[in-house]
Amino acid sequence: MENILEKILATKKEEVLARKKRGLFFRPFWDYPRKSLKQALKNKDFAIIAEIKRASPSKGLIAKEFDPKMIAKVYEQAGAAAISCLTDEPFFGGHLEYLAAAREEVSLPILRKDFIIDEIQLEEARAFGADALLLIVAALSPERLKDLLKATYELGLEALVEVHDKKELEIALNAGAEIIGINNRNLKTFEVSLETSLSLAQKIPEEVVLVSESGIKDHTDILRLKEAGIRAALIGESLMRAQNKESMLGYLLKGQKLT
Ligand SMILES: O=P(O)(O)OC[C@@H](O)[C@@H](O)c1c[nH]c2ccccc12
Secondary structure (H helix, E strand, C coil), X not given: CCCHHHHHHHHHHHHHHHHHHHCCCCCCCCCCCCXXXXXXXXXXXXXXXXXXXXXXXXXXXXXXXXXXXXXHHHHHHCCCCEEEEXXXXXXXXXXXXXXXXXXXXXXXXXXXXXXXXXXXXXXXXXXXXXXXXXXXXXXXXXXXXXXXXXXXXXXXXEEEXXXXXXXXXXXXXHCCCCEEEEECECCXXXXXXXXXXXXXXXXXXXXXXXXXXXXXXXXXXXXXXXXXXXXXXXXXXXXXXXXXXXXXXXXXXXXCCCC
16 A cells, blocks of 8 residues: 555656646746755754644644744744745645745745655745755655755755655765754654654764754653754644744743743
8 A cells, every 4th residue: 555655756746747837937036045044053052943834644734724924923033943834735735835925024044845856846945935945865766865955055955854764864964965854753654753863863973963853742852852962853733733832932942831
């Protein structure tokens, strides 16, 4: 049976073909200045990439009320280091327009969160105002990963390269990844464990910026990451479900009381 990642990738292939047929004529932010995600992450004692995520295959609809512009603004005011915006439509209820809306509103670096398999998607990311984009090792051959990473840099963007185990980590390092995301969620089974980050963190050269992704829900999780030497996290669901996102960010980062 097909796992969820394979299913998403099959749909993505069709989407890419359709985009190539249609062409990419609307490029509102093509010449907009870019911000460095890597630098933004390094600037903080602990950095949170706050995610704009409406739904997911594992959780269904996460946010009934959904205003990407307003969410981006709140994340920025609350001290997020960067924003991640889901742009996959069929599985995550995202849209490139949501990224552009966030871009208009904030000056933080923005990451395009999608399943990237083709150069045209890198161009889309730049056209709609992204500063960085996600490349998932499990979704690409090592050669394709290298090609896409190079093309990303050539477009003036950065990449968060996502891994889930030791083998993928080696592939990411080999490809020259400078920012590596360790996904605590297995994209094939949906199982989540912070241990994934804690164990893989030991094997990473110091100059690489590490980000722990998925399932991070309280201040204790952040303390455990810090203890393992990880200084950045990508957080979606717990922020998207919080009525008061500012308070939730304060709680996650500093253990402040929730209001
Ligand atoms: O909502 P969470 O559990 O905080 O997770 C956020 C983020 O890590 C998750 O959305 C994610 C990580 N890797 C992905 C790849 C594609 C789509 C989504 C993701």
